[in-house]
Amino acid sequence: MSTDAAQPQLNWVFLGPPGVGKGTYATRAAKAFGIPHIATGDLIRAEIAAGTDMGKQMKAIVNSGKLLPDAMVQEVLQARLAKGRAEGERGFLLDGFPRTRAQAEQLVQSVDVGLVLNMSLREEVLVEKCMGRRLCRHCGKNYNIADIYLPASGGRPEIIMPPLSPPPECAPHLETRADDTEPVIRHRLEVYKREATPVEDFFRQRGLLVDFEITAGIPETLPYLMPLLQSYVGRRANEPPVKA
Numbered sequence: 001m002s003t004d005a006a007q008p009q010l011n012w013v014f015l016g017p018p019g020v021g022k023g024t025y026a027t028r029a030a031k032a033f034g035i036p037h038i039a040t041g042d043l044i045r046a047e048i049a050a051g052t053d054m055g056k057q058m059k060a061i062v063n064s065g066k067l068l069p070d071a072m073v074q075e076v077l078q079a080r081l082a083k084g085r086a087e088g089e090r091g092f093l094l095d096g097f098p099r100t101r102a103q104a105e106q107l108v109q110s111v112d113v114g115l116v117l118n119m120s121l122r123e124e125v126l127v128e129k130c131m132g133r134r135l136c137r138h139c140g141k142n143y144n145i146a147d148i149y150l151p152a153s154g155g156r157p158e159i160i161m162p163p164l165s166p167p168p169e170c171a172p173h174l175e176t177r178a179d180d181t182e183p184v185i186r187h188r189l190e191v192y193k194r195e196a197t198p199v200e201d202f203f204r205q206r207g208l209l210v211d212f213e214i215t216a217g218i219p220e221t222l223p224y225l226m227p228l229l230q231s232y233v234g235r236r237a238n239e240p241p242v243k244a
């Protein structure tokens with residue numbers, strides 16, 4: 001993947017339901033393509049952890065599984081994007097934004113989005129995936145203790161997703177997100193189902209949406225994902241592939 005200074009501006013967005021693996025793949029893709037992984041959920045959790053006035057307002061809403069008001073998310077996101085521009089970042093990989101049509105409209109008014117990857121995963125495993133999430137409070141890395149096997153059914157593919165286990169040194173320091181409890185996860189999934197279609201339609205109508213179904217673990221998925229993303233370097237999703 002190109003990481004030199006000649007790299008074109010990449011303004012990419014990863015959409016998808018809680019537990020699909022947006023953060024897992026966005027982290028790896030951002031590193032490979034030399035752009036920052038900007039996850040609104042992480043920005044929000046940092047604001048909450050900092051105990052700012054806005055963070056205090058955010059905490060109750062986040063822990064209930066509801067979306068934050070657009071203006072509140074915009075405030076933390078625009079601050080992060082402005083910092084990136086000032087530091088010469090060549091774009092971004094947005095994770096968890098936009099989540100409403102209004103956010104999508106605001107985004108395309110402020111930046112030239114090149115690609116919106118719409119990640120999906122059989123719904124039956126999303127709750128288990130979210131319940132299995134663990135964060136190491138020492139190294140900050142994300143793991144997942146869920147060991148998932150789902151046979152093919154109704155034309156949907158078999159899913160084999162072994163755990164993404166932490167190394168021994170992380171095991172004593174693992175923590176679970178406050179909003180990763182079953183009732184809150186189920187509420188977040190309902191919120192996602194209600195809000196996601198208008199966002200997907202908004203980008204599909206602009207020829208920017210590329211659907212990508214997750215059917216296995218990271219080792220099996222990356223060899224398909226990375227070449228797909230590479231094919232969009234230097235062009236928008238709705239432009240013809242660049243001649244090799």
Ligand SMILES: Nc1ncnc2c1ncn2[C@@H]1O[C@H](COP(=O)(O)OP(=O)(O)O)[C@@H](O)[C@H]1O
Nearest residue numbers: 018019040041062065066067068073096097099
């Ligand atoms: N774009 C957004 N608009 C509104 N609220 C958001 C947005 N991004 C994150 N949040 C808030 O932060 C919470 C956690 O988001 P995130 O870390 O992306 O979790 P997940 O993708 O697992 O739902 C969301 O449930 C919501 O309360």
